[in-house]
Amino acid sequence: MTTYKIKIWLxxxxxxxxxxxxxxxxRAAKIGKTYIENAFHNHTDSANVSISQTGIPVPYEGCVDxxxxxxxxxxxxxxxxxxxxxxxxxxxxxxxxxxxxxxNLLITNGTACSQGWGQSHWAYACVGRKLLAADPDNYKKxxxxxxxxxxxxxxxxxxxxxxxxxxxxxxxGDGRESHDYGTVKYNNGDGYITPxxxxxxxxxxxxxxxxxNNCNEYADKxxxxxxxxxxxxxxxxxYSDCSIDHFTTNPGP
Numbered sequence: 001m002t003t004y005k006i007k008i009w010l011x012x013x014x015x016x017x018x019x020x021x022x023x024x025x026x027r028a029a030k031i032g033k034t035y036i037e038n039a040f041h042n043h044t045d046s047a048n049v050s051i052s053q054t055g056i057p058v059p060y061e062g063c064v065d066x067x068x069x070x071x072x073x074x075x076x077x078x079x080x081x082x083x084x085x086x087x088x089x090x091x092x093x094x095x096x097x098x099x100x101x102x103x104n105l106l107i108t109n110g111t112a113c114s115q116g117w118g119q120s121h122w123a124y125a126c127v128g129r130k131l132l133a134a135d136p137d138n139y140k141k142x143x144x145x146x147x148x149x150x151x152x153x154x155x156x157x158x159x160x161x162x163x164x165x166x167x168x169x170x171x172x173g174d175g176r177e178s179h180d181y182g183t184v185k186y187n188n189g190d191g192y193i194t195p196x197x198x199x200x201x202x203x204x205x206x207x208x209x210x211x212x213n214n215c216n217e218y219a220d221k222x223x224x225x226x227x228x229x230x231x232x233x234x235x236x237x238x239y240s241d242c243s244i245d246h247f248t249t250n251p252g253p
Contacts, residue, residue: 002045002249006158007100008032009090012055013109014128021132026051028107028128030136035151036105036158038139039195039238045247050100059085061109063116063126071095082108082124083117090122091253102250103161105154107131113149118160121253125154142187144234152235155195159239162247163196180214181243184223185236191223192236196243215242 008029010018015025024030033049040046059068063082070077071085072094079085086106090097103123110126117124125131127150134147143151160178182197198211198219211220217240224232 004047005101006049006103009052009106011058011108028131031134043244087122113146114153116157118157123157123161159196165248166246183240192234193224193232194236194240
């Protein structure tokens with residue numbers, strides 16, 4: 001049994017937007033805690049999720065690359081992604097943040113339903129505004145709305161972080177092993193893809209075994225696409241056993 005140590009951080013803009021919308025400033029973090037901890041609900045491993053009350057002054061709330069002011073100085077620097085900036089900012093001497101051992105998830109005030117990145121000790125998701133529509137006090141296993149996709153995004157980026165140190169098997173040979181850990185779950189006859197699920201039949205790859213994940217479990221995401229647009233219509237809000245079985249703890253950042 002392993003307990004993963006995860007900490008959620010929010011941008012200042014997201015905290016302010018949440019408060020101005022009539023919510024607690026840390027509502028998005030509480031939703032994240034609810035859904036990340038429950039993502040382990042059918043497994044002996046678990047997550048211990050803490051919430052930082054320190055707002056992060058991100059220079060840009062979206063997920064694309066950008067120029068910004070260098071941390072701890074007034075020089076300019078270019079970062080490829082928010083992940084690059086978050087890693088630099090959280091480990092800078094001038095910020096002195098208390099980081100979690102395994103994953104530090106930054107959620108910004110972005111308006112995307114699903115966007116982010118996870119690697120090593122750091123993850124970010126630019127889905128904060130959409131996440132606020134979920135309920136921090138009511139975990140649900142399945143969902144189809146934009147906020148459900150946002151929940152899937154934060155669970156997925158944490159999973160990418162926890163998968164970072166494993167051997168990354170690629171059983172189907174499609175070269176997309178980082179998304180080959182999910183499975184399709186069924187509820188009332190409809191299929192729902194779990195986080196880090198297969199890309200499915202979107203034309204990215206075809207061949208023997210493409211419908212199966214790295215644990216040889218059926219995982220064709222097209223079974224969750226009810227309107228035929230090659231995008232999953234439903235998300236199952238917990239990790240597959242295959243995903244958790246490939247998680248690894250990270251030595252401290």
